[in-house]
Amino acid sequence: MILPALVLIAACNPAMGGPGRASASLASPLQTFQDKEVRLYEIGYRLASANAPYCDRTEPTLGFLIHDAGAYDDANRVREEFGLVGDIGVQAVAPYSPASVAGIKINDTIIAIDGQPVVSFQPDLEETWRRALDIRRKISASASSGSVTVEWSSSDTGVQRADLEVAKVCKSQVELLSKSDSALADGTRILVGDRFPGLAYSDDELAAVLAHEMAHNVLNHIEFLIENGRSGNRGRNSERDADRLMPWLLANAGYDPGAASRMMQRYGPRHSGGIFRSRSHDGWDERVSLIQTQVEAVNRIRSHTGDARVDWRIHFKPLLNEI
Structure with a gap:
């Protein structure tokens, strides 16, 4: 509950918690981290969407988070554990969000945004978090028009495509950081450590x-x-x-x-x-x-x-x- 003026953290891969590579040697820690991220994201979306009419600063959202299997040491292991058919997986989906209404689910695989295949976003071998950031920026840029066409693959329904009408939320997205026990704000985001006691x-x-x-x-x-x-x-x-x-x-x-x-x-x-x-x-x-x-x-x-x-x-x- 501290209030520092943070430098922008490059944790745009929600499963990373910061620049660099995460270890995928164990399956259970990945699932545990995702479970925490899902819970935080759902609560955060609920707060941000309900209070949006009263916030001076809002942002468009589709109501889902992504993570990049390619940012891990063992991308194949991550894809296998989460059932992904590509690198860009859905990490969390907020109930009643545009993504949820369209049928996008946790561990679906994102294929394209507004017709641009996600494979066209090149990975950065040094800054492995950057590709997820670039895709998130693409989604944000597309959302400014009021709708975004998303193509994704689901294990139970196969490849799907839908035009998602964006929702407005208070500019305060929640992100989970690894190896941290703090909860803090940076002006536009809420950053919660995976060891923060409030998660209990x-x-x-x-x-x-x-x-x-x-x-x-x-x-x-x-x-x-x-x-x-x-x-x-x-x-x-x-x-x-x-x-x-x-x-x-x-x-x-x-x-x-x-x-x-x-x-x-x-x-x-x-x-x-x-x-x-x-x-x-x-x-x-x-x-x-x-x-x-x-x-x-x-x-x-x-x-x-x-x-x-x-x-x-x-x-x-x-x-x-x-x-």
């Missing part, structure tokens, strides 16, 4: 973790702190605002807003050193109190209006703006 939490409490980091992104904290610095209580108020916005983001996505308080009560006592000891954050009990005030506000407004979703831009007043 229930879905709504893990959603609260992602909502905290998403709040940093949607409230533009990175840019603000780079421009204005963290002095004068700016850094601490950015953390307070991220905590306080959690219940609003959760409620709009259909999660219990009270999960934000429960998550902090679970996380805080066990991790009360580090970021808390540095005083860049309030103590965990103080944070619970701030969060609970917002939980009550969310529930009160929803009860009054009868609406499941709330425009938090109207009701949420950032502390950072008061400095």
